[in-house]
Amino acid sequence: MSRRREREEFTSYYGRPILKEPTWEAADIAGYIFAGGVAAASSMLAAGAQYTGRPALERRAKLTALTAISVSAAALVHDLGRPERFLNMLRVAKPTSPMSMGSWILSVYGPLAGASAASNITGLFPAAGRACGLGAAVSGSAVATYTAVLLADTAVPTWHDAHEVLPFVFAGSAAAAGGGIATALAPVVEAGPARRMAVAGALLETVMSLRMERSGHLSTETLREGRGGTLMRLSKAFSIGGAVGLALGGHRSRTVSVVGGLAVAAGSALLRFGVFEAGKASTRDPKYVVVPQRERLNAAEAARREAAGIEVAA
Amino acid sequence: MSVTQLGMPAIGAPSEARKGFFTDTSLCIGCKACEVACKEWNSLPADGPLKLTGESFDNTSRLSADTWRHVAFIEKKVPAPASGGTEGIKWLMSSDVCKHCTNAACLDVCPTGALFRTEHGTVVVQQDICNGCGYCVSACPYGVIDQRPDDGRAFKCTMCYDRLGVGEEPACAKACPTQSIQYGELDELRERADARVAELHERGVDEARLYGRDPDGGVGGDGAFFLLLDEPETYGLPPDPVVTTRDLPAMWRRAAGAAAGLLAGAAVVFWGARK
Ligand code: SF4
Ligand code: SF4
Numbered sequence: 038m039s040r041r042r043e044r045e046e047f048t049s050y051y052g053r054p055i056l057k058e059p060t061w062e063a064a065d066i067a068g069y070i071f072a073g074g075v076a077a078a079s080s081m082l083a084a085g086a087q088y089t090g091r092p093a094l095e096r097r098a099k100l101t102a103l104t105a106i107s108v109s110a111a112a113l114v115h116d117l118g119r120p121e122r123f124l125n126m127l128r129v130a131k132p133t134s135p136m137s138m139g140s141w142i143l144s145v146y147g148p149l150a151g152a153s154a155a156s157n158i159t160g161l162f163p164a165a166g167r168a169c170g171l172g173a174a175v176s177g178s179a180v181a182t183y184t185a186v187l188l189a190d191t192a193v194p195t196w197h198d199a200h201e202v203l204p205f206v207f208a209g210s211a212a213a214a215g216g217g218i219a220t221a222l223a224p225v226v227e228a229g230p231a232r233r234m235a236v237a238g239a240l241l242e243t244v245m246s247l248r249m250e251r252s253g254h255l256s257t258e259t260l261r262e263g264r265g266g267t268l269m270r271l272s273k274a275f276s277i278g279g280a281v282g283l284a285l286g287g288h289r290s291r292t293v294s295v296v297g298g299l300a301v302a303a304g305s306a307l308l309r310f311g312v313f314e315a316g317k318a319s320t321r322d323p324k325y326v327v328v329p330q331r332e333r334l335n336a337a338e339a340a341r342r343e344a345a346g347i348e349v350a351a
Numbered sequence: 352m353s354v355t356q357l358g359m360p361a362i363g364a365p366s367e368a369r370k371g372f373f374t375d376t377s378l379c380i381g382c383k384a385c386e387v388a389c390k391e392w393n394s395l396p397a398d399g400p401l402k403l404t405g406e407s408f409d410n411t412s413r414l415s416a417d418t419w420r421h422v423a424f425i426e427k428k429v430p431a432p433a434s435g436g437t438e439g440i441k442w443l444m445s446s447d448v449c450k451h452c453t454n455a456a457c458l459d460v461c462p463t464g465a466l467f468r469t470e471h472g473t474v475v476v477q478q479d480i481c482n483g484c485g486y487c488v489s490a491c492p493y494g495v496i497d498q499r500p501d502d503g504r505a506f507k508c509t510m511c512y513d514r515l516g517v518g519e520e521p522a523c524a525k526a527c528p529t530q531s532i533q534y535g536e537l538d539e540l541r542e543r544a545d546a547r548v549a550e551l552h553e554r555g556v557d558e559a560r561l562y563g564r565d566p567d568g569g570v571g572g573d574g575a576f577f578l579l580l581d582e583p584e585t586y587g588l589p590p591d592p593v594v595t596t597r598d599l600p601a602m603w604r605r606a607a608g609a610a611a612g613l614l615a616g617a618a619v620v621f622w623g624a625r626k
Contacts, residue, residue, distance in 0.1 A: 047584065048584045048585050050423060050585065050586060053412065055493070055584075055588070056491075056492075057488050057491065057496070059485065060488050060497075077613075082617070085618070088621075116484070118481075118484070118498055119481070119483040122463075122482035123482060125463040125480055125481075125482045128463060131461075133460065133596055134460045134461060135602075137463075174617070178614045179606075182606040182607075189602050190596060191489040192489065192595050197598070200601070201605060204606040205605075205612070211613065212613060216620075231620075237616060238616075326589050331591075333591050
């Protein structure tokens with residue numbers, strides 16, 4: 038399908054882009070999305086660990102979640118043109134704005150993750166700490182997936198065209214990252230669930246991103262070619278390599294757990310940067326706007342003609 | 352804290368007839384009076400050092416945070432008539448502007464409520480609230496609104512909100528010497544535009560068409576719409592833009608499904624693994 042379209046002629050204004058390129062910095066926004074995924078999946082592991090007697094996994098996952106969400110929030114604020122006005126985010130709650138929803142999600146998740154980590158470290162209020170841990174796991178599921186809506190709810194061709202699969206790509210990627218890091222940090226005897234999460238997450242991430250890349254939209258070119266394509270291929274190499282290593286040797290060897298876990302997490306990070314760069318590339322070339330829209334118009338016109346023709350004939 | 356609901360185009364209902372622009376490019380002579388008047392009235396800084404693009408008479412190139420009207424120049428080859436003669440050039444000129452969409456993606460996605468719908472039905476950024484998140488920039492299907500790099504905030508055409516408030520027309524419409532830019536009540540402008548297209552078609556100008564007039568279009572119709580003499584993409588306009596938030600309910604549902612799946616998956620990895 039895409040082969041045919043590549044040769045298609047299209048008109049533009051001196052080849053100039055139609056859309057504005059996203060103003061966001063890759064390190065801030067792709068980094069923000071990655072760190073959010075790490076935090077969310079870590080909170081889920083921590084909640085499981087706290088109820089299944091895995092204190093070492095619990096401690097490490099809670100600290101990872103707190104660190105990651107702090108990094109994430111810092112990146113978000115840093116990316117604003119007016120960081121000192123960050124709190125303006127909280128003057129409205131707009132379901133039509135994923136960024137507004139995200140700010141509220143973060144303002145629920147952040148304190149819960151923080152409180153459960155603090156309780157775990159200090160040993161104070163253990164019951165409340167565990168309750169917060171559970172709350173962080175539940176609200177974390179929103180942290181991990183709303184970011185797909187954040188990107189898809191734009192005019193950026195690659196991101197918007199992927200809106201159906203992207204939440205699943207990002208959910209898999211979050212599981213891979215959180216699972217991978219916990220596998221690398223926790224002792225092997227306690228790391229079983231983290232390892233399974235990393236392997237399953239990497240699998241889901243890979244399958245879903247293949248679906249995204251082969252959806253037939255012209256914009257998927259940017260996920261296969263150029264910088265975006267390179268990052269996506271690297272991501273798969275790390276994710277699959279790491280997952281295979283963990284599945285085969287993770288339960289026996291600490292070294293394999295560390296290397297494999299970090300590889301899977303790196304695969305997740307590369308995926309976020311790949312999707313980010315691909316989206317930017319799709320705004321720079323007007324063909325990703327003009328060609329599909331022109332095809333849609335022509336198809337509608339043909340349908341109208343046909344309908345009119347049938348009416349005349351009848 | 353106020354809560355806007357999904358699908359609600361604006362905070363507050365317009366209290367008067369919706370205002371708009373009808374830009375009739377068949378009348379444009381490319382004088383750029385609109386560009387200049389806009390810059391002057393709104394005290395917009397220069398876009399940067401003067402550069403010559405070699406793209407006909409257009410050295411502005413695009414709408415930006417500091418350019419809210421942009422005159423496009425297209426030199427289109429006209430093949431020699433079958434009866435003989437030589438190949439010629441047709442000049443197309445068009446003054447582009449923010450479309451003040453009925454379903455405005457920029458307004459929908461703005462997380463601070465800085466972008467709002469005015470009593471005139473136009474879309475305006477409140478500069479004291481914008482925190483420069485840049486979301487509107489990625490959301491606009493026309494590539495209109497942009498961030499000022501030094502300032503960090505987003506800027507675009509306000510349809511001269513300050514002038515409208517005192518019953519004046521926008522500076523660009525006032526300055527336009529050919530009435531290519533017409534300002535008024537949107538309903539009336541639509542009627543006027545329909546009559547103008549019919550007139551042009553009668554005169555044999557078959558390529559005349561309206562762009563952004565149709566309330567059934569992908570953005571629910573533009574508050575600033577156009578009469579064009581060629582395909583929209585020739586002028587750097589998207590041929591069939593759709594507001595991204597149209598798919599937002601579906602996106603939230605998908606994300607909720609993925610979130611539930613993630614939680615279920617997390618429970619499964621602990622299954623039967625009690626130590
Ligand atoms: S053209 Fe773009 S900036 Fe203008 S109202 Fe529509 S979405 Fe907003
Ligand atoms: S940059 Fe300003 S106007 Fe644009 S979405 Fe963000 S807060 Fe709203």
